[in-house]
Amino acid sequence: MISELEQIGQQAQQAAFVLGQLATTVKNQALLAMAQALRTNQAAILAANQQDLQLADKLPAKFIDRLRLTSERINQMAQGMEQVANLPDPIGVVERGWVNHAGLQIVQQHVPLGVIGIIYEARPNVTADAAALCFKSGNAVILRGGKEALKTNLQVGAVMQQALSKLNLPANAIQVISDPAHETANQLMQLTDYVDVLIPRGSSRLIQAVVQHATVPVIETGAGNCHVYVDQSADFAMAEKIILNAKCQRPSVCNAMEKLLVHEKIAADFLPELAAKLTTAGVEIRGDQAVQQILGAAVVPATMADWKTEYNDLILAVKVVPSMETAIEHINQYGTKHSETIITQNYENSERFLSLVDAAAVYVNASSRFTDGFEYGFGAEIGISTQKLHARGPMGLPELTTTKYLVRGNGQIRK
Known part of the structure; x- marks a missing residue:
């Protein structure tokens, strides 16, 4: 039957x-x-x-x-x-x-x-x-x-x-x-x-x-454990705008940002003002030891599980990195091959990031929230493929x- x-x-x-x-x-x-x-x-x-x-x-x-x-x-x-x-x-x-x-x-x-x-x-x-x-x-x-x-x-x-x-x-x-x-x-x-x-x-x-x-x-x-890396040469105002959009505009979706990586040479100057704006927007910040030293007790200590987790919520894990190469290694290890972003004014760094990051969509100076069939001009999308066979991306x-x-x-x- x-x-x-x-x-x-x-x-x-x-x-x-x-x-x-x-x-x-x-x-x-x-x-x-x-x-x-x-x-x-x-x-x-x-x-x-x-x-x-x-x-x-x-x-x-x-x-x-x-x-x-x-x-x-x-x-x-x-x-x-x-x-x-x-x-x-x-x-x-x-x-x-x-x-x-x-x-x-x-x-x-x-x-x-x-x-x-x-x-x-x-x-x-x-x-x-x-x-x-x-x-x-x-x-x-x-x-x-x-x-x-x-x-x-x-x-x-x-x-x-x-x-x-x-x-x-x-x-x-x-x-x-x-x-x-x-x-x-x-x-x-x-x-x-x-x-x-x-x-x-x-x-x-x-x-x-x-x-x-x-x-x-x-x-x-794809699940979307998406990163934004703020390079040493980044424009702070641009970076803040992109990060707030990528994290807060609609945190429940797969192309929302979940992790922030910041170059160590700008972290102390960049993070305090950004953290204040994220906190005002209701974001819980979880940071590594360097982030905790910069931002103090308001930061929740990040665990190893945080780097792998897709929150789909107003939670952001933040890490200070010594170089772009370290950021790329971290993204390729913990990312879900969905959408990754670099914010930089250095053309060579942007091109190297585009080339070496393993993801369906890689951005320079733009929010990961654009990884979407509608935004790409495809009309509605069936999904965002994170595999490498037949189809990849929206x-x-x-x-x-x-x-x-x-x-x-x-x-x-x-x-």
């Missing part, structure tokens, strides 16, 4: 076959219709979200922030869909073409991956973002969000399905799993007969659980495709 999840997988495969044949204009029309449906059904989505929030009232504030929807956030979800509709369609794009020695015409062309499974936590916006990108790239998607956002995700999914049905398009192109049990998530991770690739989004714990247990191929998206439409070779001949045989 076929299980409910296997039925979902079969329905997704059938929908993916249809999606792969749709014209770009049809896909764009559907995306615009889904965007409008989100706005039209805003009251129902907010009501479902309120139910989730009431059940999650004992969760930490950082999780509540991710879970909460507002009229503005729903409009942003709709805008993301509209942006995706306006992006170039990657399907059918020719990567390269040539004629070989036997006279065969060979073309490498982009095609959909097929069925994509997304496992994520309490971020209802992912439901719309993932659906938009998968749909535009010709992929069916199976969405398994966290139980904390279940009612919201189901409502958002239903709204998008209704919009597709009205256009006589397969509603099963977008399916939200209604069973929040871990067993169901584990089954999805091993649904190799139906799911072509699995993308986890969320905490490092979630991502590692998927990587370790999945038999479906996984694109690993994943937009091209990263949700694979290629196949189309070979045309006129009777050639191999000798």
Whole structure:
């Protein structure tokens, strides 16, 4: 007897076959219709979200922030869909073409991956973002969000399905799993007969659980233990502005700054004023011995665990380093290969930092908060890949495709 999840997988495969044949204009029309449906059904989505929030009232504030929807956030979800509709369609794009020695015409062309499974936590916006990108790239998607956002995700999914049905398009192109049990998530991770690739989004714990247990191929998206290194030549005013933005603008997200490294020759002059501003913004500072000597008792002593921890909160670990090389070594040892920043006025140092830091995104004199598909001009993003195979960094439409070779001949045989 076929299980409910296997039925979902079969329905997704059938929908993916249809999606792969749709014209770009049809896909764009559907995306615009889904965007409008989100706005039209805003009251129902907010009501479902309120139910989730009431059940999650004992969760930490950082999780509540991710879970909460507002009229503005729903409009942003709709805008993301509209942006995706306006992006170039990657399907059918020719990567390269040539004629070989036997006279065969060979073309490498982009095609959909097929069925994509997304496992994520309490971020209802992912439901719309993932659906938009998968749909535009010709992929069916199976969405398994966290139980904390279940009612919201189901409502958002239903709204998008209704919009597709009205256009006589397969509603099963977008399916939200209604069973929040871990067993169901584990089954999805091993649904190799139906799911072509699995993308986890969320905490490092979630991502590692998927990587370790999945038999479906996984694109690993990243926990963000992101660093800012303030070089000896840094402009203090610029550095303060970038650090406050990277840490405080939205501390619960993966591209927020978690660690600050400061060159020892400027630490005593730079840190006191910065610390005062961070404290005013509600940031708890955890420092190594040198930072404790500069800032005094207000600093919480940092432990070895701090250098590895992604806080997703108003907590910042600070370390004084003797050189840029030491900063790079520290980042490459403790970073999660997500987003790393140098603040410097020294061109050679900036280029060396860009070259030697191992991360998906490396910045010079800019906030790590820009590591985002929306900010990069990709429309909504499916996630930020921290692996090195297939895709790395913010994943937009091209990263949700694979290629196949189309070979045309006129009777050639191999000798």
